[in-house]
Structure formats: structure tokens, C-alpha cells
Amino acid sequence: MRFLWLSLASASLSSATILWDGRFNNYSTAADFDQWSWNNQVGAYQTYIYGNLNGETASSWLTLGSQYMNPAATGEKQGVKVKIDAESVWNGGSMLRTEILPQTSNSLTGNLFFHVSLQLPTENTPDSAYEHQIVFWEEHYCDIKYGQLSGQDGVANTLQVITGGESIWSVTPVLGEWYNFILGVGSPGGLWVSTGSNALTQVYSGSLGGSGGTDWHVGVLRLPLDGTTQTITEEDFYYSGIYVEDSGPTTTL
Numbered sequence: 001m002r003f004l005w006l007s008l009a010s011a012s013l014s015s016a017t018i019l020w021d022g023r024f025n026n027y028s029t030a031a032d033f034d035q036w037s038w039n040n041q042v043g044a045y046q047t048y049i050y051g052n053l054n055g056e057t058a059s060s061w062l063t064l065g066s067q068y069m070n071p072a073a074t075g076e077k078q079g080v081k082v083k084i085d086a087e088s089v090w091n092g093g094s095m096l097r098t099e100i101l102p103q104t105s106n107s108l109t110g111n112l113f114f115h116v117s118l119q120l121p122t123e124n125t126p127d128s129a130y131e132h133q134i135v136f137w138e139e140h141y142c143d144i145k146y147g148q149l150s151g152q153d154g155v156a157n158t159l160q161v162i163t164g165g166e167s168i169w170s171v172t173p174v175l176g177e178w179y180n181f182i183l184g185v186g187s188p189g190g191l192w193v194s195t196g197s198n199a200l201t202q203v204y205s206g207s208l209g210g211s212g213g214t215d216w217h218v219g220v221l222r223l224p225l226d227g228t229t230q231t232i233t234e235e236d237f238y239y240s241g242i243y244v245e246d247s248g249p250t251t252t253l
Helices: 030-035
Strands: 016-021 045-050 062-065 079-084 096-102 113-119 132-137 142-146 159-163 166-171 178-184 190-195 201-204 216-222 235-245
Touching: 030 045, 030 062, 079 096, 079 216, 113 132, 132 235, 159 178, 166 190, 166 201, 216 235
Parallel strands: none
Antiparallel strands: 016 235, 045 096, 062 079, 079 235, 096 216, 113 178, 113 235, 132 142, 132 216, 142 159, 159 166, 178 190, 190 201
16 A cells, blocks of 8 residues: 655744644544554554554554544545544553654654644543543643543543643533633643634743653553542544644634
């Protein structure tokens, strides 16, 4: 199978340069995700974090389609549905995981802007009793999370952005609504948010505690509840509009 990948370093949106384009325009089917390996690093994404106890492949948990993208997004033909279920145990641990990470030779560090849109769908809605880490860097200096935070009390049905252990933006999410984010890393940093087709506005100014990097996880990591047998049914999240730009940020979809 042959893939034709864009020259991303020269792609641009408005006056900004896209350093990495994670929109799924160059993927024909979810089976394309299965072509990536450490020995064959093709495509826009590394795809190695998913339930693999029974020989599953990345496409077991990832589904592409126009119904999974924000319909207001420009320059994009489809989004991705990320699934976890009782078989999503990664490497024999207690967490349920399906995640994708940037595959690029660019370092993605510095004063950059990481874009992502996500939706909690009305079908196979995630269980708010559990903490879901749904966009994060491995160092966890800035996370988008949904659900009851592990080891803490509070309102479970909450979508929030956390940096330095503090919530800097939160909402009770509307199922089927698209939430758009720009995470500005480095200095000065910041957070931009909107819903649906609306332009993003800055809701937080200041450092997110890190400078980005390619170890950026988009997808679902669900933590277990301490001392409680997990209740596991299929849970889905939809993702769209994923890319990284070097200036701006571009606040229209």
C-alpha cells in the first residue's frame, strides 16, 4: 500500500506555518493506521498505544469518517472516533487506552499552538464516574480531562483543562457538541476555547507549564477506580481539527 503524504513543513494556514498536520486527509481507511510501526514510521501518527491483549491492531479502536469531524472545520474531510471497551487493556495494566501521537521529524517545541476539537457523543457516551485523560503530554503539564478526577471529590460530569494541578477552564459538556481548543505552549502560552463553529477566544493567559513536544497524546486513557470493580462498556470520543502551528494562533476553524 502506498501513501502520499503532504510536505507539512511548507503547508500554511493564514500567515502561520503548520509544523505538523494531524488532520486525516491523507488516510483512506482506518487500516492505514496499521501500517505504522517502529520500523516503518509512515503517516502523520504513531499508533502503538491501544488494547493489544488479543492481537488487536490500531484500526480495531480507531474509525475514520466525516460524521466524526466538526462540520464547521475547513481543510478537513474526516475525523476519527476513538473507542475503548473491556478489551482495551494496554500491556496488561489496569488502564484502558487508545491513543495516537504525532509522527514528525519536527520537534514541536517552543512557542507553538496545538489545535484539537473533540466531542462526547450521544452514543457510547463516556462514563463520568471515571477519569479520562483525553489530550495530554506525557509529562502531564497540561491535560484535557473528562469525568471524576482520580482521588478527588467534585462534580464528575466535567470537561476541563488542567495545568499545574489546577483547573483553568471547565464546563459541564453538552453531548454532541464540538469543543475546540488551542493550547499555546512555551512563552507566553495560553488557552483558547470555543464551541461548534465559533471562533476561539482566549480564556487563559500564561504558561501551561511546558514547551510542547511530539509526546502529545490524543485519545483516551481511562483510569480505574481504587478498590472498585470497573464497569466497562464501549466508550467513544470524536476528534477533529488536529494540527500544530508556529504563530498566531489561527482562531477560526
